[in-house]
Amino acid sequence: MTATSPARRQTLPAGEADAVQRRHIVSALVVDRPGTLNRVSGLLRARSFNIESLTVGTTHEPGKSRMTIAIRGDDGHLRQVLAQLERLLEVLEVTDLTGVQHIELELVLVEITPPRTPVEEHALAAILTAACGETLSTHPDVWRARLTASPDRVNDALEALRGLGLRSLVRAGAVAMATHPANPNETRSSENGATTA
Amino acid sequence: MTALQIPTSAPGSDRQVAPRIGARAVCEGLVREGVTTIFGYPGGTVLPIYDVLREFPLRHILVRHEQGGAHAADGFSRATGGVGVAIATSGPGAINLVTGLATAMMDSVPMVAITGNVPRALLGKDAFQETDIVGIALPVTKYATVVMDPDEVPYAIAEAFEIARSGRPGPVLLDFPKDVLQAETSVPHPQAHELRLPGLLRPVRGDIPAADDLAEMIAQAERPLILSGHGVQIAGAVDLLLEVAQRAEIPVAHTLLGIGNIDETHRLSAGYAGMHGWMHANKAIQQCDLLIGVGCRYDDRITGKTSTFAPNAKIVHVDVDRSEIGKNVRTDLGIVADAGDLLAALLRRLPQSEPRTEWMEQLAAWRALSATRSWHGSGSWREGRLSADYVVDQIGEATDHEATLVSDVGQNQMWAARYFGFRHPYRHLSSGGLGTMGYAVPAAMGAALGAPERETWAICGDGGFQMTMQELATLVQDQIPVRIAVLNNHRLGMIRQWQEIIYDENYHSAELLGPDLVRLCEAYGIPAWRATRPEEAAGVIAEARKAPGPALIDFQLDEAQNVYPMMLPGKGLSDMVEGAPE
Numbered sequence: 001m002t003a004t005s006p007a008r009r010q011t012l013p014a015g016e017a018d019a020v021q022r023r024h025i026v027s028a029l030v031v032d033r034p035g036t037l038n039r040v041s042g043l044l045r046a047r048s049f050n051i052e053s054l055t056v057g058t059t060h061e062p063g064k065s066r067m068t069i070a071i072r073g074d075d076g077h078l079r080q081v082l083a084q085l086e087r088l089l090e091v092l093e094v095t096d097l098t099g100v101q102h103i104e105l106e107l108v109l110v111e112i113t114p115p116r117t118p119v120e121e122h123a124l125a126a127i128l129t130a131a132c133g134e135t136l137s138t139h140p141d142v143w144r145a146r147l148t149a150s151p152d153r154v155n156d157a158l159e160a161l162r163g164l165g166l167r168s169l170v171r172a173g174a175v176a177m178a179t180h181p182a183n184p185n186e187t188r189s190s191e192n193g194a195t196t197a
Numbered sequence: 198m199t200a201l202q203i204p205t206s207a208p209g210s211d212r213q214v215a216p217r218i219g220a221r222a223v224c225e226g227l228v229r230e231g232v233t234t235i236f237g238y239p240g241g242t243v244l245p246i247y248d249v250l251r252e253f254p255l256r257h258i259l260v261r262h263e264q265g266g267a268h269a270a271d272g273f274s275r276a277t278g279g280v281g282v283a284i285a286t287s288g289p290g291a292i293n294l295v296t297g298l299a300t301a302m303m304d305s306v307p308m309v310a311i312t313g314n315v316p317r318a319l320l321g322k323d324a325f326q327e328t329d330i331v332g333i334a335l336p337v338t339k340y341a342t343v344v345m346d347p348d349e350v351p352y353a354i355a356e357a358f359e360i361a362r363s364g365r366p367g368p369v370l371l372d373f374p375k376d377v378l379q380a381e382t383s384v385p386h387p388q389a390h391e392l393r394l395p396g397l398l399r400p401v402r403g404d405i406p407a408a409d410d411l412a413e414m415i416a417q418a419e420r421p422l423i424l425s426g427h428g429v430q431i432a433g434a435v436d437l438l439l440e441v442a443q444r445a446e447i448p449v450a451h452t453l454l455g456i457g458n459i460d461e462t463h464r465l466s467a468g469y470a471g472m473h474g475w476m477h478a479n480k481a482i483q484q485c486d487l488l489i490g491v492g493c494r495y496d497d498r499i500t501g502k503t504s505t506f507a508p509n510a511k512i513v514h515v516d517v518d519r520s521e522i523g524k525n526v527r528t529d530l531g532i533v534a535d536a537g538d539l540l541a542a543l544l545r546r547l548p549q550s551e552p553r554t555e556w557m558e559q560l561a562a563w564r565a566l567s568a569t570r571s572w573h574g575s576g577s578w579r580e581g582r583l584s585a586d587y588v589v590d591q592i593g594e595a596t597d598h599e600a601t602l603v604s605d606v607g608q609n610q611m612w613a614a615r616y617f618g619f620r621h622p623y624r625h626l627s628s629g630g631l632g633t634m635g636y637a638v639p640a641a642m643g644a645a646l647g648a649p650e651r652e653t654w655a656i657c658g659d660g661g662f663q664m665t666m667q668e669l670a671t672l673v674q675d676q677i678p679v680r681i682a683v684l685n686n687h688r689l690g691m692i693r694q695w696q697e698i699i700y701d702e703n704y705h706s707a708e709l710l711g712p713d714l715v716r717l718c719e720a721y722g723i724p725a726w727r728a729t730r731p732e733e734a735a736g737v738i739a740e741a742r743k744a745p746g747p748a749l750i751d752f753q754l755d756e757a758q759n760v761y762p763m764m765l766p767g768k769g770l771s772d773m774v775e776g777a778p779e
Contacts, residue, residue, distance in 0.1 A: 031396060035342065039335055046336055076523070083520030089340045089360060089396040 019074045023052070025104055025176045026078075028085065029093040032058060032065040036090040040067065043088065047081050049073055053106075053173030064092065070151075070174045101179045106154050107172040108133075108147040113165030114140065124164055131157035142167065213383040219347045220245035220378040222386075223311065224253040226354030229386055232282050234258060234273060234646050236266035240286020241326060242313025245378035258646070258675055261667040263290050265639035267297020268665070270308045271368075272643030274301070275626045276601055276651075278433070280361050281308045281643055287315055288326030291372070292333060296633060298368045299337035303630025304454060305431060307366035309357045310334075316376040317345060331372050339367030345374065347382040355387050356394060364398050365518040366431060400517050400535040407532045408542035411489070411513060414530065415547065418487035418511075420556045421447045422467060424499070427454035427629070428492015428516060434537035435622045438491070439463075441540050446550040448560055450478045452493050453614055454629040457622035467560060468567075471499040472764040473611040476570070477563035479762075479770045482507050484559070489513045492536040495525045496630070503527075505769035515539050570775065578731045582755045585609065585684045589616040591734045592654055592682060595742065600624065600652040601644045605637035605661035608690035611760040613656045624651070635664030641679045642668060652742065653678065659685040659711045669721045672747035680741045683714055686754040694759045698774070699766070714751040725749040 030036045037056060044051060052070040059066050071078070078096065086094045097104075108131075115121035124145075128134060131154055133147035147157050151174060158169065217225075223246055227235065234256045239247045250257055260266040263285040270281030285291050291312040301308050315324040334341040340360045344353045350373070357369040415421055429438050435458055442449050442465045449459045450467040459466045468478035482488060488510040493499070495514065500506040503526050511529040514522045515536060522531035532539055578587035589612050592600070603626040604613035610627055619625055626644055628636040641655035662683050672679055684690075693707040718725035724744050726737040734752070741748040762773040 035331065035335070038332065042335055080520060080524050083522075087365075087398060087518065087520055089394065092396050 019076070021072055021074055022098070024071050024073060024078050024096055024098040025102065025174060026067075026069040026071060026082065027095045027097055027176055027178065028067040028069065028091055029059070030056075030065050030067055031090045031092065032063050033090065036065070037067075039088055039090055040069075040085060043085060044069075044071070044081070047077075047084075049081065053171070055173040055175050057175075068173070068175045095178065097176050097178055102176050103179055104150055104174050104176040105148055106151050106174050108154055108158070109136075109170045110145050110147065110158070110161060111167040111169070112143050112145065112161060113167060114138065114143050115164070120164060124161075127157050127160045127164070133157070212385050214385045216381040216383045218245065218249070218379055218381055219350045219373065221249050221252070222347070222350040222382055222384075223354060223373070223378065224249060224255060226351055226386055227255060227282060228253055230354070230358045231279065235282040235284055236260050236269040236273075236643065237284030238263050238266060238286065238290055240288075240290045240313065242287040242315060242373075242375040243284055243290075243311070243378070244313075245375065246284065246311070246313075256646075258642070258671060258677075260639070260642075260671050262665070263293035264296050264635070265642070265665055265668040265671065267294045267308075267310065268300065268633075268636050268639035269643035269646075269668075270310070271297060271301045271304075271306050271636075272603060272626055272640030273647040274306050274308050274643075275640070276623060276644035276653075277647040278623065279307075279647070280358055281647070282311065283308065284311045285313075286326065287313050287330070287375075288328045290326075291330035292328060294370075295333060295337060296631075298334055298370065300628045300631045300633045300636060301368040302337050302339065304628065305366050305427060306368065307361035308368045309354075309361055310338075310368060310370040312370065312372045313378065314343065314372050314374045317374045318376075320374060330370065334370045337368075338370050341370040341372070343372040343374070344377055347377050347380040348384045350377065350382060351384050351386040352392075355389075355392055359389075359392055359394060360397060364400060398518075400533075400538065402535070402538060404545075405532060405534045405539050405542040407530070407534070408539060408546055410530055411515075411532065411539075411543060412546040414487055414511060414513065415445050415447070415489075415543075419553070420485045420559075421445070421487040421489065421553075422481050422485035422510075423447050423449045424452065424470060424482065424488060424490045424493055424495075425449055425455045425458040426452040426491065426493025428536045429455060429458045430492075430622045432492065432517075432535050432537035434492075434535075434540050435459075437537055437540040437544065439465075441544050441547065444544060444547045444549055446553045446557075447489070448481065448557070450481060452496075452499055452629070453610075453627060454625075455493060456614060456619050456625040460620045461618055462620065464557075468564070469614055470770075472501065473615070473760050473762065475564075475567050475615070476762055476773060476775065477560060477567045479773060480563050481560055483509070483771050485510050487511050487513070489515070491515045491539070492517070494521055494630075497525070498629075500526055500770070501764045501772075502767060502769035505771060577755050577758065581730065583729060583731050583734065583752060584758055585612040585752075585754055586616045587731055588682060588684060588728075588734055588752045588754075589613055589656065590618070591738055592656070593617040595735065595738045596652050596654070600654050601626065601641075601648055603627070603637045603641040603644055603653065603655045605655070605657035606632045606634045607658050607661060607692075608686075608694065608758075608760050609637075609656050609658040609661070609684045612684065615760075623648075634661040637661060638665050638672075638679070638681060639668045641681070642672060642677050645677050645679050646675075649678075653680065655679055655681045657681070657683055658690055659683055659687060659714075660689045660709055662714075663709075663711055666717075669718070669723060669747070669749075673721050673723060676746040678745065679747050680744070681747070681749040683749065683751050684754055685711070685714065685751050686758065687711065690758070691760070694763075697759070698763070714749060718749050723747050723749055725751065727751040727753065729753040
């Protein structure tokens with residue numbers, strides 16, 4: 001290839017070169033209708049991906065929903081699967097946020113044993129503060145609290161809570177949003193006639 | 198407001214037409230889409246459609262099994278470039294379509310399947326003949342949906358056809374609860390511009406700037422090769438392909454579904470490549486320094502072991518589906534485009550090339566070697582035994598290589614691909630991706646109805662034939678002129694071949710008892726002949742060609758004939774088994 005069009009050997013077959021497994025956070029804009037979730041999750045299942053978390057919610061535009069999918073895989077394999085996802089009629093846009101600036105948050109509800117001492121209560125407050133959380137209810141038998149933070153902070157907080165009597169928890173799964181600038185190569189805008197990214 | 202419309206405003210909702218039931222709206226929609234022939238099987242939930250079918254200029258072919266209907270619609274699509282239609286009832290009827298849908302999906306064939314379902318109030322209640330066909334069909338269709346509102350029917354039909362034929366084509370399934378077909382709607386059929394399918398990937402038409410890069414690579418290549426696939430014919434770009442090949446002096450190999458992309462007798466034809474392809478085509482792939490894949494998938498039947506595929510070449514991949522690029526092989530240049538647009542863009546950029554004398558001489562030498570090797574005759578016809586290659590060759594000769602040839606799956610498929618001598622596009626139909634045995638007879642039925650100006654032959658083995666031979670009755674009832682050549686070795690030949698070569702001659706379940714095909718045809722009222730010696734072949738082929746309706750020839754083969762060369766599992770194109778040990 002010439003200097004003006006550098007060789008593009010980056011589209012490698014799955015499993016041969018860039019087979020480093022890592023966590024990806026994928027954002028997909030989809031049509032809000034029955035079957036969309038089935039189709040998206042079915043495609044990931046057919047390719048043997050295990051979904052770490054998948055959240056869906058409405059957007060500011062009627063009829064469109066946003067999915068945030070946390071998933072493990074190697075870059076090449078995942079890139080190809082995302083192109084297949086983009087092919088689905090119900091999927092309007094797919095973005096792999098992993099390589100771009102983004103914010104990611106997770107909501108967790110926890111049940112904990114009520115603190116028995118002021119020291120414990122202080123420790124609990126510190127944990128919740130670090131994970132942008134708060135106490136929601138303080139029944140004599142059980143306290144309930146909320147955490148809203150990045151997955152790392154959530155994991156740290158949960159680890160600390162185990163020492164204080166963590167009884168149960170409900171995780172909402174990650175939601176994520178690209179912060180400017182989004183990576184234009186990962187969206188549909190580069191579709192036809194373009195060389196592959 | 199339907200399926201994929203984003204509900205901001207309902208197109209057409211301000212217009213109204215005289216109310217009619219959903220079933221009539223379905224039929225109107227089909228007629229509007231240019232449908233003339235549908236393949237179906239009635240049942241309780243689609244009876245509202247059958248009740249009004251006479252009112253419309255739609256020829257309904259009553260198949261004997263819904264799988265046959267799906268393959269017939271697929272064959273109709275492939276032979277005409279249009280969109281075939283299959284109808285089935287709920288439950289088992291719908292499920293019987295699934296093999297045909299998957300076959301069409303793998304080969305990017307547009308078709309629309311219409312199924313009935315139980316009335317809306319019974320959905321999810323395990324009603325009689327209820328099944329979640331949309332759930333079943335999702336992974337084997339381009340799109341599948343249930344139409345829950347009579348007002349959605351006109352849009353659903355128009356959308357289904359648009360989805361099926363746009364971009365990379367594929368099958369679409371629409372499921373209609375029975376009461377949706379019975380209820381009235383005043384919603385008109387949409388105009389094309391009213392369809393808003395934001396999730397549909399459509400190729401941007403026009404010039405392809407990335408053709409600059411490809412033209413530059415061609416300019417620097419000494420031994421370029423085009424590997425052309427089904428996408429070239431889907432794009433209607435066969436003539437452009439030849440122009441590019443001639444302008445740049447690039448030989449053109451083809452995949453199984455790329456048969457017909459170039460006249461096999463053309464000096465630039467490099468032949469059928471892959472697992473059972475010609476050695477000269479495969480050697481060209483392994484020796485070329487630039488491999489340009491156009492409208493193909495680089496699937497495992499072409500590449501074998503990908504790490505040893507085209508080791509000396511820069512690999513270019515042109516496909517309308519971005520997710521294909523880089524999926525199977527390393528790609529030096531990937532271009533997402535319609536094959537026709539890319540070839541046109543390339544043609545505008547290419548100067549007339551000097552003859553590539555050395556490369557063409559090398560190819561000619563390999564081709565000559567292929568012609569002299571024993572697999573070309575598969576040996577035995579010269580010794581007075583009837584061999585499959587001879588039968589296929591004789592059908593090709595008799596029909597002047599003009600016929601539509603529909604092959605089944607297995608050895609017969611490879612013999613048909615290798616020995617018919619194809620000259621034109623849209624004449625070779627085969628289940629390439631899914632490898633669906635039983636495809637040939639019903640698909641030939643659809644092809645014969647879609648392209649009646651051409652003679653239609655189905656070539657199948659005795660195994661595949663027995664999978665869908667119930668369609669013989671359909672051929673008789675509608676007098677559909679399909680000539681069936683059964684390459685009858687009383688074996689599952691490809692199974693036997695694998696067991697011989699790979700499983701140490703441990704033959705299990707490869708022997709296949711079948712009926713006396715001539716007497717079977719007699720029972721159906723189909724003229725039939727049996728040939729057991731090479732000198733009988735031409736005569737029975739000529740007789741079968743004279744039949745006004747369907748006809749069948751039972752060619753009794755030497756059962757031990759194999760298809761060579763052969764690429765063994767896990768091996769690459771450079772380790773082909775060229776023939777049985779002498």
